[in-house]
Amino acid sequence: MSINPIFRGSGRMAAHRSWLGNDKVYLMDLNQDNDQVRNTLLNWAPKYVAEYGIDGFRIDATKHMTRAWQHDFCAAAGVYCIGEAYNDDPAGAGKYQGEGGIDGVLGFGTFDTGSE
Numbered sequence: 097m098s099i100n101p102i103f104r105g106s107g108r109m110a111a112h113r114s115w116l117g118n119d120k121v122y123l124m125d126l127n128q129d130n131d132q133v134r135n136t137l138l139n140w141a142p143k144y145v146a147e148y149g150i151d152g153f154r155i156d157a158t159k160h161m162t163r164a165w166q167h168d169f170c171a172a173a174g175v176y177c178i179g180e181a182y183n184d185d186p187a188g189a190g191k192y193q194g195e196g197g198i199d200g201v202l203g204f205g206t207f208d209t210g211s212e
Contacts, residue, residue, distance in 0.1 A: 141173035
């Protein structure tokens, strides 16, 4: 676990380009193309699943990661993965799922259409 050195109101967010978020939530932007980062995450996922008995992952910011990375992560974890790929068009969000991609995506476009 990493402790976030950036706190609200510090003005330090701009100095840390590898962090995402806003003035309330800060998230690390991990480079999955880096072999050490990639291998650490791929080795961590199945251990986490086994230790805590989880049955799936919700992958945030799906559209900011490659399909291949998400596929490999979910395959290593061995559980169902659903991605958050906000897009008003279901086909736009759907391009992140399927063979070689993530298992499924949240249906934001369908929700928006159905709630009008």
